[in-house]
Amino acid sequence: MSPFPQIQQVTVIGAGTMGNGIAHVFAQNGFAVTLVDVQEKALEKALATIAKNLDRQVSKGSLNEADKTATLDRIHTTTDLAKGVSNADLVVEAATENEALKLSIFKTMDAHAPAAAILATNTSSISITKMAAATQRPEKVIGMHFMNPVPVMKLVEIINGYATTKEVTSTIVELSKTLQKIPCVVNDYPGFIANKVLMPMINEAIISLYEGIAGVSAIDSIMKLGMAHPMGPLQLADFIGLDVCLSIMQVLHQGYGNPKYAPCPLLVNMVTAGKLGVKSGEGFYTYTPGSKDLVVSKSFQEKE
Numbered sequence: 001m002s003p004f005p006q007i008q009q010v011t012v013i014g015a016g017t018m019g020n021g022i023a024h025v026f027a028q029n030g031f032a033v034t035l036v037d038v039q040e041k042a043l044e045k046a047l048a049t050i051a052k053n054l055d056r057q058v059s060k061g062s063l064n065e066a067d068k069t070a071t072l073d074r075i076h077t078t079t080d081l082a083k084g085v086s087n088a089d090l091v092v093e094a095a096t097e098n099e100a101l102k103l104s105i106f107k108t109m110d111a112h113a114p115a116a117a118i119l120a121t122n123t124s125s126i127s128i129t130k131m132a133a134a135t136q137r138p139e140k141v142i143g144m145h146f147m148n149p150v151p152v153m154k155l156v157e158i159i160n161g162y163a164t165t166k167e168v169t170s171t172i173v174e175l176s177k178t179l180q181k182i183p184c185v186v187n188d189y190p191g192f193i194a195n196k197v198l199m200p201m202i203n204e205a206i207i208s209l210y211e212g213i214a215g216v217s218a219i220d221s222i223m224k225l226g227m228a229h230p231m232g233p234l235q236l237a238d239f240i241g242l243d244v245c246l247s248i249m250q251v252l253h254q255g256y257g258n259p260k261y262a263p264c265p266l267l268v269n270m271v272t273a274g275k276l277g278v279k280s281g282e283g284f285y286t287y288t289p290g291s292k293d294l295v296v297s298k299s300f301q302e303k304e
Contacts, residue, residue, distance in 0.1 A: 006171060007031070007089040008031070013095055016095075019037070021149055023035045024150065027074040035077045050071075119142075125190065128159050146181075158186070200249075203245070219234055242271050246263050246271045249261060283297065
């Protein structure tokens with residue numbers, strides 16, 4: 001039995017970085033988890049990643065071998081979305097940050113999940129209210145925005161849609177605490193709070209580079225040393241993915257209609273050129289597999 005009686009079975013949609021992290025956290029805390037992805041290879045990779053992260057916890061002494069085995073035993077996988085949600089008490093959608101895709105997934109989730117199931121999304125910027133409107137249960141739709149890496153980061157940004165009931169919000173808040181996370185409740189407006197504050201800062205750092213005010217290393221060092229940020233905004237943008245940063249800035253710009261949210265032309269050009277950060281091997285920095293050295297991309301070295 002799970003430690004949270006109202007929710008026994010959790011289904012996570014999407015086996016990428018966020019999805020496998022969410023599945024890991026739920027399983028480690030006693031929940032039966034079904035992990036769904038359209039690709040069998042993605043599911044295999046996710047299970048390998050979860051096992052590797054659990055091994056890291058064992059080596060640090062925060063988990064024992066028995067707990068690791070029990071966690072993995074609680075995770076089952078499928079490529080069949082309808083089947084995967086059929087017995088769920090809670091579904092957490094963690095697919096690619098694409099509105100059309102998420103709306104399609106929510107329609108399928110709604111059609112096949114039990115009537116009492118809560119439908120949550122890990123979206124970082126897309127309207128909870130819009131996704132809820134694609135279902136027949138808008139009052140049971142809510143945002144659960146986990147932070148990356150999920151097993152490590154404590155915050156869960158809980159986002160109420162226009163119709164989300166207080167009972168559903170209370171359930172997800174208490175559930176998040178059971179996962180040893182710290183929930184913060186916000187309302188459904190573009191970017192919520194995390195990205196409404198973070199992304200304009202990242203965009204401003206990119207504008208500063210674009211305008212020649214300072215180089216990559218100087219911008220990041222000033223924010224790390226002067227503001228006690230663990231990672232500079234340009235390195236963080238690379239870590240998040242420049243395509244994701246651009247997408248969120250576009251959501252903010254469109255949602256608020258304010259020119260202060262217009263994405264920097266340099267960010268647009270880099271995404272167009274396929275320079276997406278860590279995931280592509282190059283962004284503001286160059287990333288070499290196996291190396292932890294932070295090397296400024298050749299495109300910006302002359303400005304250093």
